Amino acid sequence: MDVEGKHLSLSNLDKVLYPATGFTKGQVIDYYARIAPALLPHLKGRPVTMKRYPNGVDSEFFYEKNAPKHRLEWVKTAPIWSRHNRRHINYLLVDDLPTLIWLANLASLEIHPSLALAKDYDCPTMLVFDLDPGPPANIVQCAQVGLWLREIFEHWGLQSFPKTSGSKGLQVYVPLNTPTSYDVTKPFAQALAHLLEHDHPDLIVSEMKKAIRGGKVFVDWSQNDEHKTTVSVYSLRAREHPTVSTPVTWEEVERALKKKDASLLVFEAPKVIERFEKMGDLHAPVLELKQKLPDLRGVAAAAATPATVDLAAQAEDTREEPAPKRTAAKSGPGHSRKASGSARKTRAKKAAKPAAKKRRAV
Numbered sequence: 001m002d003v004e005g006k007h008l009s010l011s012n013l014d015k016v017l018y019p020a021t022g023f024t025k026g027q028v029i030d031y032y033a034r035i036a037p038a039l040l041p042h043l044k045g046r047p048v049t050m051k052r053y054p055n056g057v058d059s060e061f062f063y064e065k066n067a068p069k070h071r072l073e074w075v076k077t078a079p080i081w082s083r084h085n086r087r088h089i090n091y092l093l094v095d096d097l098p099t100l101i102w103l104a105n106l107a108s109l110e111i112h113p114s115l116a117l118a119k120d121y122d123c124p125t126m127l128v129f130d131l132d133p134g135p136p137a138n139i140v141q142c143a144q145v146g147l148w149l150r151e152i153f154e155h156w157g158l159q160s161f162p163k164t165s166g167s168k169g170l171q172v173y174v175p176l177n178t179p180t181s182y183d184v185t186k187p188f189a190q191a192l193a194h195l196l197e198h199d200h201p202d203l204i205v206s207e208m209k210k211a212i213r214g215g216k217v218f219v220d221w222s223q224n225d226e227h228k229t230t231v232s233v234y235s236l237r238a239r240e241h242p243t244v245s246t247p248v249t250w251e252e253v254e255r256a257l258k259k260k261d262a263s264l265l266v267f268e269a270p271k272v273i274e275r276f277e278k279m280g281d282l283h284a285p286v287l288e289l290k291q292k293l294p295d296l297r298g299v300a301a302a303a304a305t306p307a308t309v310d311l312a313a314q315a316e317d318t319r320e321e322p323a324p325k326r327t328a329a330k331s332g333p334g335h336s337r338k339a340s341g342s343a344r345k346t347r348a349k350k351a352a353k354p355a356a357k358k359r360r361a362v
Helices: 025-043 097-105 139-155 182-199 250-259 269-279 341-350
Strands: 016-018 047-052 062-064 077-082 087-093 108-113 126-133 161-164 170-175 217-220
Touching: 016 025, 025 097, 025 108, 025 269, 047 087, 087 097, 097 108, 126 139, 126 182, 139 161, 139 170, 139 182, 139 217, 139 250, 182 217
Parallel strands: none
Antiparallel strands: 047 062, 047 108, 077 087, 126 170, 126 217, 161 170
16 A cells, blocks of 8 residues: 555554454554544654564564664664663654554554654653552542642643553653753652652552552652653553553543542543544643753752652742753654743742642542
8 A cells, every 4th residue: 555655565454453352453553544643743753662562462562672674765763872782773763654554564552752852862852750550549549649740730830741551540741842851850750759659658659669559659750761661642552452542631630530430531542533533632732832840959869858848849940950961863864831930939939738738539
């Protein structure tokens, strides 16, 4: 078949990749083709890691960072130097519909982009919190934690945007799109996770140890790292059903918490297409909204005794300076909002400690 002037050979379209529902490879490709207008802007220019399930979600899978050697000649890549591996990794760039269809034909059910653009690999364009529930907790408890995060960032005059993980939890994105580095965003996220855990030890943990996560929400701050990727908005997930990492409104998050109904935050592929056609891309501001994190250089040190820290009161009009930028390899062939400094400072000084409020029953 020809897609935007590029020829593609598709294979095994009737192969069932989701046995519980009979969802086929052809339906996977059709979903990605139809959601492409929403998805592609979130992938463009970003190194992508594929998570491939050649024999379906019930069989073995593998991650693929290096672009396959058998790729078509028009598939763009970006060689990025990996300090961890001490070599270049030739990442895929999924910038157009033909590449997205080609990727789906490889049974890459999940798409995991970098938080940074390939051209400025040391500069994440967003801050991310991955809220992961430990059974018997579920996405309802994640909704409560997400709302606390929203409240904290609102006190700093910053907007945040939720999406479902498409698996068990919820993710909160804070757009930046201004000069920064992982040396700024990762410690910031870690300190905030530790402080939330201190104020809500009955619900929140900030360490990955499974032994302490039962019935609690793990606030995963470690995703803010050049070596990590987070599942893309609109990506399918390799679950029993073809669920999708779906952007939602904060009102939907509040409704799920109020009704204690996890099903209100679970969406499968056909429903996601319907939502996009009706609501547009709820995650679009993450790509363009320009925001800067408050200067919280003292928070990381204070996290050991977080009871002494008032997060909101520490928000200053000054902003953290990014660390010296590492030169990234060049890629291969191939509405901003700024709250005034005085307004931010006024809100911060007046803000109560949102993380210290009594937790609602969930």
